[in-house]
Amino acid sequence: MSKLLGAPLSVVNVGLRSFADTINQCGGTAAQVEWAPPASGERAAGSALAKLVNHPLVEAANAKAVERLLAAQPRLSGIGVAREVLPRMGRRTILHAGPPIEWGRMCGPMRGAIVGAILFEGWARSARAAQAMAARGGIEFAPCHHHSAVGPMAGIISPSMPVWIVKNAAHGNLAYSNLNEGLGKVLRFGANGPEVIARLKWMQKTLAPTLRAGLERLGELELKPLMAQALHMGDEVHNRNAAASALLIKRLVPALLKSGAPAADVAAVIEFIAANDHFFLNISMAACKSMLDAAHGVAGSSLVTVMARNGVDFGVRVSGLGRRWFSTPAPVVDGLYFAGYSKADAAPDLGDSAITETAGVGGFAMAAAPAIVKFVGGSAQDALANTLAMTHITLRRNSAFTLPALDFAGTPCGIDARRVVDTGILPVINTGIAHKAPGVGQIGAGATRAPLACFAQALVALARSLKA
């Protein structure tokens, strides 16, 4: 021991940096290794983790669940009307993004969008009346996710709205999403003025029937190859869908022209889609939902199958834990704000679009989309680093979605809640940022992180479920 202390010391400090700082300040040299205890030292989650790591039942369940995720074959199979095609959708139901939430707790953009949906449905004649109807319990609210659906930002789907229908041909399940309205004053950011309602009516009366006619002519459209191609064209199919939207147009146009739909409608529809680089987003989301729903419900699995935000709470669901949500307050996104806006103006994280990251694209595929850093912040190196970091918390690489900049490695796919809690590496989510007041619209974008607490709660529940 005296020999050890007599010789020059090389110190490696693991964890709290202040120990290393002291040695460095005294003229010694200490290398610092970043480390924090699992679950940020939270005892219950740590114990659950200890029980679940390498648990043979969990391992087997995860292998089964993630294989279903990887095997999914999402196909765009049509457009329907929400009340006709969504499972168990009530006559006065409005679906919203994220985990369950009552009217009284909803954020501004979500309330604004609900008022817009009530006006669109004709259930009230003024915004004031619509608000009163919602407040007095005249509407049944439910998460899109409870109806095999997803919606970006406020994620509002009311019974008369058209919805995309995506079929997972490998598993036979269906998933749904609303249609993208474009940017600016739009329902999903809480706007509900006459031009918003008029656009929704046009989407219902012209866009949807025209697209339906085109899709009928085209037949089912394989979405995985299209998304894979878009990843080779600079999209991550969450906040960047420029290539995917253009590829969709390429496929749709000849079918639209032969569909028998009126030429003026076809021209208007194509112009509408061509003007909106985010048009494919909702299809991408429905595709991801169809992939993940197939992986849901495997007893014992710690695979995360939903990450979603309602602008107040951030919630996750886990394959082995049925219909339960594990929620915590949604963070306000530290992103790039448009000129004139700041974090003080922002609603907390909002929307079902994190379904893309849950499926292993979006922020997990940022290495495919270096140009997105102009939108969400950071450098091209950060984009690569985000993708690489996600390999530590996922179960597989998805060979169907390859990343040219990483020499065609697959995207990290299938979040394991155990690994999130164990490493403290939080799932990255590329997201738009809504103004907290209804109807102002998008005020920024950023790469944010899912909060640890959801995953920690889920692990505790999973450990308990294995006891029983």
Add this chain to the structure above:
Amino acid sequence: MSKLLGAPLSVVNVGLRSFADTINQCGGTAAQVEWAPPASGERAAGSALAKLVNHPLVEAANAKAVERLLAAQPRLSGIGVAREVLPRMGRRTILHAGPPIEWGRMCGPMRGAIVGAILFEGWARSARAAQAMAARGGIEFAPCHHHSAVGPMAGIISPSMPVWIVKNAAHGNLAYSNLNEGLGKVLRFGANGPEVIARLKWMQKTLAPTLRAGLERLGELELKPLMAQALHMGDEVHNRNAAASALLIKRLVPALLKSGAPAADVAAVIEFIAANDHFFLNISMAACKSMLDAAHGVAGSSLVTVMARNGVDFGVRVSGLGRRWFSTPAPVVDGLYFAGYSKADAAPDLGDSAITETAGVGGFAMAAAPAIVKFVGGSAQDALANTLAMTHITLRRNSAFTLPALDFAGTPCGIDARRVVDTGILPVINTGIAHKAPGVGQIGAGATRAPLACFAQALVALARSLKA
């Protein structure tokens, strides 16, 4: 001196590696610096280089020339018929790719394509008769480049063919290219069977008039922003034009639908374009030609304004050297060959498409297009390295064409023949590879290099021109 030799030596060896090898073999340590004399030690070029480096006239001329290149504003302004719009196009003229060449020296694919063009024009009734006509001097041959035009691979343009018209709004000059036929049995690879001629007739009778009607409705289309956007979507706008072609469709379709062109024709045209990810290539080439022609003709400038290959010779032109070509045998491309083919089957490097690299895209912008390495070979790192290497032989970065993976640095732009000769770094060209027999088609692709000798010859001529 004895003190120096007594102490341990650190050796840096510059140039021939064998000196360092000897020291290393004897137990010493020598670091190797790669270096070769300018112009590979060729005396005349070396002397010319010595005279031209930092020559104030050359510097001023290059500054002027490259500013014209950077200031160019190429716009797609229409479609015309070659004999009506190309400057000085004779009645029995056929234009071809690369520097001037007579029938007797032409490669197989070029001969095959010329036979096809003669059949298309109706100047002969059989391939045999067409060949005889060409051989006996019945056709006037000239490079596309002599008529402000460019064509990929064989680059054949005959008088009745439709051509894209690109206007450089900044300089007022026009440039032209033929229309892309797609892949497989096509004229530009030397095929001339009935299906090839029938497709050319359809392009003349249906494709071109329909597109013309659409363009008239659309108005002039700014090409630089479209190409810049494509660079953010994984294209390098030479061998990868998937995004640019899709973006073109997005812009064209609404205009086509409102143009009054028959709906069946519009549908056929869109389907034709949508099936061909290379459709934009010829427009990209004409845009680059319009940019470079504006930079041509500045006395004293060593800016390279043309690199082109005819399948036998590789030729360059330099801004300060008028209509002269500096040519050397074209290399056979060491690329990725399709199954069943090898270098032994390949025609030497062919086509005017290196105009894209001359303008600072294509191989110079490979950092934008990591997915292209699956087509031309190498890794994503090689793609970045190619772009970075080209900064050593170019005069500027083009801030209009930014590269997300390099944190939005501009593409290296404006090849300085002096720097090529000085550094020995040869311009990289992403290219398709044609079978040496006419009509077999594409048998591979690769990233090849322009031969040094062209640039060395040009320097000697430029040095002489300054004497006079």
